[in-house]
Amino acid sequence: MAASSVFRPGLFNHKVAIVTGGGTGIGKAISEELLELGCNVVISSRKVERLEAAAEEMRQKIPASSPARVTPLQCNIRNEDEVKDLVSSVLKRYGRIDFLVNNGGGQFSSPAEHMSSKGWKAVIDTNLTGTFHCCQQVYAAWMKQHGGVIVNIIADMWKGFPGMAHTGAARAAVDNLTKSLAIEWAASGVRVNSVAPGTIFSKTAMENYKDLGPSLFKMSISSAVCFLLSPGASYISGDTLRVDAGQSLYHSMWEIPNHSAWPEAPEGENQEALKELLNPKSKL
Numbered sequence: 221m222a223a224s225s226v227f228r229p230g231l232f233n234h235k236v237a238i239v240t241g242g243g244t245g246i247g248k249a250i251s252e253e254l255l256e257l258g259c260n261v262v263i264s265s266r267k268v269e270r271l272e273a274a275a276e277e278m279r280q281k282i283p284a285s286s287p288a289r290v291t292p293l294q295c296n297i298r299n300e301d302e303v304k305d306l307v308s309s310v311l312k313r314y315g316r317i318d319f320l321v322n323n324g325g326g327q328f329s330s331p332a333e334h335m336s337s338k339g340w341k342a343v344i345d346t347n348l349t350g351t352f353h354c355c356q357q358v359y360a361a362w363m364k365q366h367g368g369v370i371v372n373i374i375a376d377m378w379k380g381f382p383g384m385a386h387t388g389a390a391r392a393a394v395d396n397l398t399k400s401l402a403i404e405w406a407a408s409g410v411r412v413n414s415v416a417p418g419t420i421f422s423k424t425a426m427e428n429y430k431d432l433g434p435s436l437f438k439m440s441i442s443s444a445v446c447f448l449l450s451p452g453a454s455y456i457s458g459d460t461l462r463v464d465a466g467q468s469l470y471h472s473m474w475e476i477p478n479h480s481a482w483p484e485a486p487e488g489e490n491q492e493a494l495k496e497l498l499n500p501k502s503k504l
């Protein structure tokens with residue numbers, strides 16, 4: 221495996237991680253860095269053939285001397301029973317779960333007015349309820365007794381998410397869930413944090429957004445996730461780390477078009493000033 225991690229080799233030797241959506245894009249990058257650091261990684265998602273191919277590719281890069289192993293396991297995080305089965309299979313195989321990275325998710329772009337109820341529910345079920353299922357099942361079956369670390373991948377929805385209102389709402393909810401679980405589970409030694417990436421290139425994201433693709437750019441978030449999983453972050457819980465090079469502070473994907481739907485100004489001096497302002501011949 222090409223040594224690219226900034227962390228100490230062997231940092232996660234003999235630990236066990238579940239990475240949902242670990243076979244593509246950001247999840248694959250996270251899984252590869254965890255493997256490089258000696259962690260056993262279970263990559264999990266719906267499309268089993270793609271997962272198996274990704275696992276095989278990852279295996280080729282693990283040096284013979286490394287204790288790290290990768291296992292692909294199918295699971296649709298929307299389905300609570302499948303998540304239960306995933307967690308019990310991991311415990312049967314590896315006997316522990318130190319880390320959970322809730323990366324599996326996605327959405328489609330659509331103006332809110334055209335979203336069907338089915339489409340809305342699919343996105344909320346995937347990104348919010350799916351994340352909750354994974355957290356709850358891993359906690360119940362392992363972390364409640366043994367502690368652990370959870371990292372949720374959310375998105376840059378700090379100014380709303382026009383064009384993807386469903387995912388914005390779901391990710392904001394996960395930001396809040398992160399805080400609740402961090403407090404409820406602190407006494408079990410469980411830390412819960414989120415990472416909010418800016419726009420990151422991935423092949424599957426490109427296929428999903430087609431001609432919107434060129435505006436996306438490449439960045440890595442796996443080292444932020446590895447940091448939050450590491451003992452270096454042992455006093456960080458209930459927080460969300462933005463990994464977006466400041467994008468969320470200045471950038472907006474959405475322009476409000478010129479319009480005349482301004483609120484009525486109060487009578488008097490202010491109304492005159494507003495008329496003046498809206499008058500195209502105004503010198504203001």
Ligand SMILES: CCCCCCCCC/C=C/C(=O)SCCNC(=O)CCNC(=O)[C@H](O)C(C)(C)COP(=O)(O)OP(=O)(O)OC[C@H]1O[C@@H](n2cnc3c(N)ncnc32)[C@H](O)[C@@H]1OP(=O)(O)O
Nearest residue numbers: 325326327328329336338339342343346383425428429432
């Ligand atoms: C603007 C700024 C951009 C800016 C672009 C930049 C954004 C950067 C930020 C985010 C980046 C990323 O997340 S990148 C990662 C992107 N990757 C993904 O999203 C891949 C995973 N996505 C998915 O799995 C899907 O999108 C998701 C809806 C969540 C689940 O899909 P499923 O296949 O399980 O569900 P389906 O059965 O296909 O769909 C269920 C219903 O959802 C609706 N639906 C699904 N796809 C639809 C579509 N393309 N258009 C309309 N509606 C759709 C329909 O109502 C479907 O019902 P029917 O009508 O009956 O069919």
Ligand SMILES: NC(=O)C1=CN([C@@H]2O[C@H](COP(=O)(O)OP(=O)(O)OC[C@H]3O[C@@H](n4cnc5c(N)ncnc54)[C@H](OP(=O)(O)O)[C@@H]3O)[C@@H](O)[C@H]2O)C=CC1
Nearest residue numbers: 241244245246265266267296297324325375419420422424
């Ligand atoms: N790329 C970007 O710019 C940004 C991405 N994000 C988020 O980061 C995460 C990773 O995105 P990225 O790598 O770019 O995109 P990908 O499309 O490559 O990753 C999404 C992954 O989630 C899995 N997945 C989707 N639905 C489910 C489900 N119901 N159950 C289990 N797994 C599921 C997919 O696998 P499968 O289809 O096999 O189930 C896939 O591996 C996503 O949550 C994404 O929304 C956030 C901000 C920006």
